[in-house]
Amino acid sequence: MTADIAFTRLPHPASTAAEVRAAVLADPGFGKTFTDHMVTIDWSEAAGWHNPTVMPYGPIALDPAAAVLHYAQEIFEGLKAYRFNDGGTALFRPEANARRFNASAARLAMPEMPEALFVEAIRQLVAADHDWFPTVDGGSLYLRPFMIATEAFLGVRPAKQYKFIVIASPAGNYFKSGAPAVSIWVSDYTRAAPGGTGAAKCGGNYAASLVPTAEAFARGHDQVLFLDAAEHRWIEELGGMNLFFVFANGSILTPPLGGTILPGITRDSLLQLAREEGLTVREERYSIDQWRADAASGALLEAFACGTAAVVTPVGKVADPDGEFIVGSGGPGQLTGKLKDRLVAIQRGTAPDPHGWVMRLD
Numbered sequence: 001m002t003a004d005i006a007f008t009r010l011p012h013p014a015s016t017a018a019e020v021r022a023a024v025l026a027d028p029g030f031g032k033t034f035t036d037h038m039v040t041i042d043w044s045e046a047a048g049w050h051n052p053t054v055m056p057y058g059p060i061a062l063d064p065a066a067a068v069l070h071y072a073q074e075i076f077e078g079l080k081a082y083r084f085n086d087g088g089t090a091l092f093r094p095e096a097n098a099r100r101f102n103a104s105a106a107r108l109a110m111p112e113m114p115e116a117l118f119v120e121a122i123r124q125l126v127a128a129d130h131d132w133f134p135t136v137d138g139g140s141l142y143l144r145p146f147m148i149a150t151e152a153f154l155g156v157r158p159a160k161q162y163k164f165i166v167i168a169s170p171a172g173n174y175f176k177s178g179a180p181a182v183s184i185w186v187s188d189y190t191r192a193a194p195g196g197t198g199a200a201k202c203g204g205n206y207a208a209s210l211v212p213t214a215e216a217f218a219r220g221h222d223q224v225l226f227l228d229a230a231e232h233r234w235i236e237e238l239g240g241m242n243l244f245f246v247f248a249n250g251s252i253l254t255p256p257l258g259g260t261i262l263p264g265i266t267r268d269s270l271l272q273l274a275r276e277e278g279l280t281v282r283e284e285r286y287s288i289d290q291w292r293a294d295a296a297s298g299a300l301l302e303a304f305a306c307g308t309a310a311v312v313t314p315v316g317k318v319a320d321p322d323g324e325f326i327v328g329s330g331g332p333g334q335l336t337g338k339l340k341d342r343l344v345a346i347q348r349g350t351a352p353d354p355h356g357w358v359m360r361l362d
């Protein structure tokens, strides 16, 4: 399907020394070290997508008038490659990332990319940097495809030149504390409004979440929770993770997609796994007041956040200006752990993959 895409390969002339790499791979952290290579593909009106290249990782030259630097035409994706016990490598649902990338591109007036080209770019990078898989438990190779508007033009309109890049970073555990459950702060700020860019994975959404997140940190919390823009009442998501709620009556709830929530691939996968566990799955609105009441009455047993980087993270405590409350035991819940284990086992190839979510690379 993708055999015809010819990538130029420019191997690194002086790749990272083996002992330096080994030290990184034993304790990679998250997002702070990058592999030896990157992939770039250019787009212009005349040529479309062209010049796919695997090259040494390094700085890129940008015209100071490049549109991305002024009007933030930028989108990204995040997915992980895993090394299986048999030594082979695999991606988890990369076509879903490709589809979402194109949905983000459409919202930001950027060119869409053939799904096969998106996936092939990732394959090429993983092949070039196959020695960069962490050796720690729970490690993976985090892949960050993104696209920027490179045209030098200060007029306000969609740019006519873009660059697509994939970089890779060995990843250990996302939360530095390794805390069993996180504490979240309910923000007064809004992440996304109806008609806005909340469903697009764009850097601008993250820029706008930094002040609310800093406020959460300053108050001693780990993450920020955003409510809806109109009524400031309905739970939407965290700055970069979707939310789930587990009830004593055997149901599980997550807020419905609808333009203001990022359609997480982890979210979608967990909805499927929850159905298979026999839970009643509800994609319904849920208010912060109801959450507080259900936590107090015992109707709500567990809550967790999910996303590619941290996979599944229990929520133990919630705070807003009215006070704080504990969720369930305040620690990791039973079903949270079960769903996480099921998902991770599929992702890492230690359980069967009945949904065809895993793409073996070699």
Ligand SMILES: *Cc1c(COP(=O)(O)O)cnc(C)c1O
Binding pocket: 078, 201, 237, 238, 239, 240, 241, 242, 262, 263, 264, 265, 266, 267, 306, 307, 308, 309
């Ligand atoms: C990427 C992202 C998520 C999680 O999506 P996954 O596909 O599960 O990684 C959730 N919320 C926001 C705002 C995101 O950017």
